[in-house]
Amino acid sequence: MFWVRTLPAPTRANAEIHLERFLSHRRLRSTVTSGSTARPETAGRGKSRSGARRASAPLQSPGKCGEAGGDGADLSSAANRISVDFERSQEAYRSKDSLELLRSLVVFKLCSYNFLVDNNKEIMDLGQKILGQKVFDQLMKMTFYGQFVAGEDHLSIKPLIQKNQAFGVGSVLDYSVEEDISQTEARQKEKDSCVSAAGDGSIGEDYRERNRGAGKRLGDSQGEAIRASAYFYADEAKCDQHMETFMKCIKAAANLFTSEPNHFLSIGESSIDGFSAIKMTALGRPQLLLQFSEVLVKWGRFFTFLASQQGKDGTEALEQRLELTQLQELMIRLGAKGDFHSWFIGKKGESAGCIDILDWNSLIDDRARIPDLLFVPNVKLGKLEPLMPKFTVEEENQLKRILQRLDVLAKCAVENGVRLMVDAEQTYFQPAISKLTLDAQRIYNREKPVVFNTYQCYLKEAYTNVTMDIELSKREGWCFAAKLVRGAYMYQERERAEELQYEDPINPDYASTSRMYHRCLSYVLDEIALSRKANVMVASHNEDTVKYTLTRMNELGLLPAENKVFFGQLLGMCDQISFPLGQAGFSVYKYVPYGPVSEVMPYLSRRAQENRGFMKGAQKERELLWKELKRRLVSGELLYRPAY
Numbered sequence: 033m034f035w036v037r038t039l040p041a042p043t044r045a046n047a048e049i050h051l052e053r054f055l056s057h058r059r060l061r062s063t064v065t066s067g068s069t070a071r072p073e074t075a076g077r078g079k080s081r082s083g084a085r086r087a088s089a090p091l092q093s094p095g096k097c098g099e100a101g102g103d104g105a106d107l108s109s110a111a112n113r114i115s116v117d118f119e120r121s122q123e124a125y126r127s128k129d130s131l132e133l134l135r136s137l138v139v140f141k142l143c144s145y146n147f148l149v150d151n152n153k154e155i156m157d158l159g160q161k162i163l164g165q166k167v168f169d170q171l172m173k174m175t176f177y178g179q180f181v182a183g184e185d186h187l188s189i190k191p192l193i194q195k196n197q198a199f200g201v202g203s204v205l206d207y208s209v210e211e212d213i214s215q216t217e218a219r220q221k222e223k224d225s226c227v228s229a230a231g232d233g234s235i236g237e238d239y240r241e242r243n244r245g246a247g248k249r250l251g252d253s254q255g256e257a258i259r260a261s262a263y264f265y266a267d268e269a270k271c272d273q274h275m276e277t278f279m280k281c282i283k284a285a286a287n288l289f290t291s292e293p294n295h296f297l298s299i300g301e302s303s304i305d306g307f308s309a310i311k312m313t314a315l316g317r318p319q320l321l322l323q324f325s326e327v328l329v330k331w332g333r334f335f336t337f338l339a340s341q342q343g344k345d346g347t348e349a350l351e352q353r354l355e356l357t358q359l360q361e362l363m364i365r366l367g368a369k370g371d372f373h374s375w376f377i378g379k380k381g382e383s384a385g386c387i388d389i390l391d392w393n394s395l396i397d398d399r400a401r402i403p404d405l406l407f408v409p410n411v412k413l414g415k416l417e418p419l420m421p422k423f424t425v426e427e428e429n430q431l432k433r434i435l436q437r438l439d440v441l442a443k444c445a446v447e448n449g450v451r452l453m454v455d456a457e458q459t460y461f462q463p464a465i466s467k468l469t470l471d472a473q474r475i476y477n478r479e480k481p482v483v484f485n486t487y488q489c490y491l492k493e494a495y496t497n498v499t500m501d502i503e504l505s506k507r508e509g510w511c512f513a514a515k516l517v518r519g520a521y522m523y524q525e526r527e528r529a530e531e532l533q534y535e536d537p538i539n540p541d542y543a544s545t546s547r548m549y550h551r552c553l554s555y556v557l558d559e560i561a562l563s564r565k566a567n568v569m570v571a572s573h574n575e576d577t578v579k580y581t582l583t584r585m586n587e588l589g590l591l592p593a594e595n596k597v598f599f600g601q602l603l604g605m606c607d608q609i610s611f612p613l614g615q616a617g618f619s620v621y622k623y624v625p626y627g628p629v630s631e632v633m634p635y636l637s638r639r640a641q642e643n644r645g646f647m648k649g650a651q652k653e654r655e656l657l658w659k660e661l662k663r664r665l666v667s668g669e670l671l672y673r674p675a676y
Contacts, residue, residue, distance in 0.1 A: 113586040114582065114585075114586065114591075114592065114616065114617075115582060115586075116582065116612045116613055116616045116618075117612065118575055118578075118579075118608055118609055118612055119656075120612065121608065121656040121657075121659045121660040121663070122660060122663060123611070123612055123615065124607055124608040124611050124612055124656060124660070125607060125608075125611070125656075125657070125660045126199060126611065126615075126674060127195060127196065127198075127199040127201075127607075127611060127674050127676075128607070128674065129672060129673050129674060130661060130664055130670050130671070130672060133657050133660060133661050134661065135174070135175065135178060135179060136179060136604070136607075136653075136657055137654060137657050137658065137661075138175065139175055139176055139179045139604075140650050140653065140654055140657075141654070142175075143640065143650075144650075149640050149641065152636075152637050152640045152641075153633075153637045156168075156633055156636075156637070159171070165630065169629040169630070172629055173629065176636055177629055177632065177636065179604040180602070180603055180604040180605075180625065180636060180639060181208070181603070181625050181626060181627070181629075181632055181635075181636070182203075182603060182624045182625065182626045183626050184626065184627065184628050184629065185626065185627075185628075186205075186280065186281075186284035186287075186288070186626070188626075189205075189288075189624065189626045190288060192624075193288045193624065194288070194676075195674065195676060196622060198676035199611055199614060199615065199674070199676065200611065200613075200614025200615045200616075200617075200620065201610050201611060201614040201620050201621065201622055202306065202307070202614075202619070202620065202621040202622070203285070203288070203306065203307070203621060203622055203623075203624040204306075204307035204308070204309055204453055204600065204621050204622070204623045204624060205281050205284060205285045205288075205306065205307070205308050205309065205624055205626070206281070206308075206309040206623060206624060206625045206626070207277055207278070207280075207281045207625075207626060207627055208625035208626065208627050208632050208635040268430065268433060271314065271315055271316055271433070271434075271437065272437070274314035274315060275314075275315060275437045275440060275441065278308070278310045278314070278441055279440070279441065279444050281308045281309075282308045282441065282444050282445050282448055282450050282452070283444070283448055284308075285306035285307065285308045285448070285450045286306060286448035286449055286450050288306060306449075306450045306451070307450065307451045307452075307453050307484075307621060308445065308450050308451075308452060308453065309453040309454075309455055309623070310441060310452065310453070310454055310455065311454075311455050311457065312434070312438070312454060312455075312457065312461070312464075312465040312468060312469075313457055313461060313465075315434050315437040315438060316430055316431070316433060316434035316437070317427075317430050318461065320427060320430055320431050320434065320464075321434075321461045321464040321465065322460055322461065322464075324431070324463070324464035324467070325460060325461060325462065325463040325464040327396070328396070328463040328464065328467055329463055331392070331393065331395075331396060332389070332393070335352075335354070335389055335392045336352075338354055338359065338362065339352040339353075339354060341362055342354060342355060342358055342359075342362075348496070348499070349389050349496045349499070349500060350388060350389065350390075350499055350500060350503055352388065352389060353386040353387065353388055354386055354387050354388075354392070355385065355386050356372070356373045356376055356377070356385060356386060356387060357373065357385075359372055359373070359387075360372050360373040375395075376391060389500065390500065390503060390504055390507065434468070435468065435471070438468060438472055439472070439475075442472050442475070442476045442482065442483055443476075445476075445482055445483070446476060446482055451481065451482055451483075451484060451513075452472075452482060452483045452484065453484045453486070453515060453569075454469045454472075454483065454484065454485055454486060455486055456486035456487065456488045456517065456519075456520075457521075458521050458524065458525070459491065459521075459525060459537050462488075466485060466497065466501075469483060469485045470485065470501060470504065473485065473505070473510055473511075473512075473513065474508060474510055477505075477510040477511040477512075477513060478509070478510050478511070479511075480511060481511040481512075481513035481566075481567040482513075483513065484513040484514060484515050484567070484569065485501065485513065485514050485515070486514070486515045486516075486517060487514055487515070487516050487517070487552060488517055488518070488519035488520070488521075489516055489517065489518050489519065489545060489548045489549040489552055490518050490519030490522055490538050490539050490545040490548070491519065491537055491538065491539070491548075492537060492538070492539055492548075493537070494548050494549075494552055495548060495551055495552050495555070498514065498552045498555060498556065499555060501514075502555065502556065502559050502566065505565075505566070506563070511565045511566065511567065512556075512559065512565065512566040512567070513566070513567045513568075514556060514566075514567070514568050514569070515568075515569040515571050515600065516549060516552055516553055516556070516568060516569065516570060516571060516572070517571045517572070518545055518546075518549060518572065518574075519538070519545070522538055523641070525537060525538050526538055546574065546576075546577065549572070549577060550577065550580055553568070553570060553577075553580070553581060553584070554584060556568045557581075557584050557585065557588055557590065557597070558588070560588070560590060560596045560597065561588040561589070561590060564594075564596065566596070567595075567596055567597075567598070568596070568597055568598070569598040569599070569600045569621070570597065570598065570599050570600065571599075571600035571601070571623075572599075572600075572601075573601055573602070573605055573606045573609070575606075575609060575652075578599065578609055578613070581597065581599070585597060592616070592617040592618040592619065593617065595619050597618075597619070598619045598620065598621060599613050599618060599619065599620040599621070600620070600621045600622070600623060601620075601621075601622060601623070602622065602623045602639075603622045603623060603624050603625065605650075605653075606653065607653075608652075608653055608656050610622060
């Protein structure tokens with residue numbers, strides 16, 4: 033059973049006024065959607081620019097899959113406003129027996145101690161030595177592994193997936209086996225792999241030094257890159273193995289979510305399509321992503337520099353324009369020989385007199401123009417230098433194979449009816465990861481969203497990245513699909529920025545990150561309301577952010593049954609948010625890791641570090657767990673078993 037509140041829909045006159053205001057201010061995106069994280073659900077009232085009402089069918093009962101509302105329906109049709117009560121512990125934990133509740137309480141309490149979190153790897157290693165592998169594995173299944181990991185393989189995770197599905201919560205499958213090696217071992221592997229790549233010695237040490245140099249110029253150090261990487265490059269065969277593993281994960285997601293559909297839809301799941309997550313660094317040599325990221329960053333900064341020369345600095349990225357005649361004159365003065373003016377005129381038509389950042393970035397997509405046009409100024413040397421590094425033949429082939437592996441995975445996702453979630457990674461990889469993901473979206477998101485990109489809203493550039501990619505999707509006619517997260521590498525990024533003395537890419541505090549998150553989210557929701565082509569997953573454990581999303585969906589007339597807005601939380605966390613949402617008919621998913629106990633330990637260790645702040649502050653979740661346990665004890669339901 034779920035708890036909803038129905039409010040009166042707006043009148044036709046109000047709806048038309050809101051829509052007119054919304055369309056007239058479409059480009060004037062709000063800079064802050066919430067002044068604080070304490071009450072984001074009230075942000076924007078009184079001066080909302082959204083308010084646009086779309087036609088929608090009446091809210092369907094939560095036991096059925098909904099269809100998107102028709103585009104041609106009347107704006108004045110009544111749209112039920114939905115709110116979900118996250119305080120009802122009995123409803124939140126209907127899917128859990130009492131032992132599971134007790135395990136959650138114990139695990140959350142242990143995760144609140146800094147000593148245990150800081151030394152979790154050493155403690156687990158010691159436990160394995162003292163208890164032996166078999167006993168240690170059983171202990172982990174009873175505690176941390178059992179809380180945050182679904183099982184060892186795609187067969188063992190099926191009961192949990194089916195149970196969650198029956199209670200309205202889908203899954204994003206993530207095969208979470210990560211390598212756990214020391215820096216010394218990592219350096220030796222890198223040396224061996226470079227020697228192997230060199231073959232006859234044609235690259236060798238110079239090859240390694242150029243790769244290290246790319247990382248340092250992006251604010252990286254070799255030690256940090258090794259420590260932070262979830263996957264370590266051994267050779268191309270290993271990357272092929274990772275691709276095969278991801279394909280098995282995609283097929284497992286398809287099988288889990290297509291068998292016995294009537295059984296799955298008994299409570300309130302609004303969509304049975306599965307998700308599968310991948311990491312781009314598993315598909316090729318990370319150093320190539322470093323080098324490509326450097327190219328993209330430099331090229332974007334060059335555009336900003338040119339815009340400042342034309343007096344266009346200080347405005348939003350998409351509002352900056354370069355006048356082509358002035359651009360060509362400036363490039364000639366800088367020493368460039370390429371004909372920028374003719375290239376852009378030929379691309380955009382005779383009426384084009386200026387270009388923006390998206391036009392500028394399109395040069396990188398046209399490899400035939402790279403030798404003539406892709407140069408950037410070297411301030412120290414006072415001359416232009418080639419933007420693209422001189423890749424060896426082997427490096428060129430490796431970069432092509434990354435694209436080929438991603439293409440294979442995207443095709444596999446399409447064939448199996450599964451959506452592909454490309455995870456975000458460290459900032460020094462992310463420009464290249466996002467670029468490759470956009471290339472896949474161009475191909476596979478034409479009819480419906482298949483490939484989802486991930487945006488980390490703790491980055492200062494998050495809003496710029498989101499708005500640019502949405503605009504690109506509109507120009508090229510494909511479906512924008514995104515997962516919004518706050519971010520997972522804050523401590524590593526800040527330590528690196530301080531150590532290497534470059535600007536911290538992370539927002540200064542949690543409140544500013546939340547404002548960035550809501551700003552990006554509001555922009556995407558507005559786009560969904562306008563076009564019904566965009567999709568977004570609100571991947572957040574923050575209850576205020578979830579409430580804010582529900583409020584904005586109500587303002588825009590976006591119904592749960594349309595399956596345009598998804599919610600996501602990690603398995604074992606925030607069940608008091610996930611299950612009430614699912615039982616109320618919203619599309620909500622758990623990020624479901626799986627893999628052998630011993631091989632998932634690095635994942636658990638990393639998650640403990642990344643989520644220490646949340647775990648330490650999960651006071652409300654612990655209170656709700658205690659409340660439900662006490663209720664069951666008093667009512668004689670301590671032996672309660674979920675029925676589905």
